[in-house]
Amino acid sequence: MYICICNAIREKDLRRVACEQSGDAEALYARLGFAPQCRQCLEDAELIVNEARACIPA
Numbered sequence: 001m002y003i004c005i006c007n008a009i010r011e012k013d014l015r016r017v018a019c020e021q022s023g024d025a026e027a028l029y030a031r032l033g034f035a036p037q038c039r040q041c042l043e044d045a046e047l048i049v050n051e052a053r054a055c056i057p058a
């Protein structure tokens with residue numbers, strides 16, 4: 001499933017990079033080589049990032 005239609009960023013790719021990198025969703029998009037365009041996905045993307053990181057053992 002795509003989380004960002006403008007950049008064709010898949011949810012699984014955002015989850016993976018959230019586990020590997022710090023920063024908010026916009027920073028993670030940059031790590032993937034993208035920049036937000038319409039920005040409508042960012043609120044949901046932040047939820048996915050937080051959810052992905054909650055699963056990482058401290």
Ligand code: FES
Pocket residue numbers: 003004005006007035036037038039040041042
């Ligand atoms: S859907 Fe992500 S920037 Fe437009």
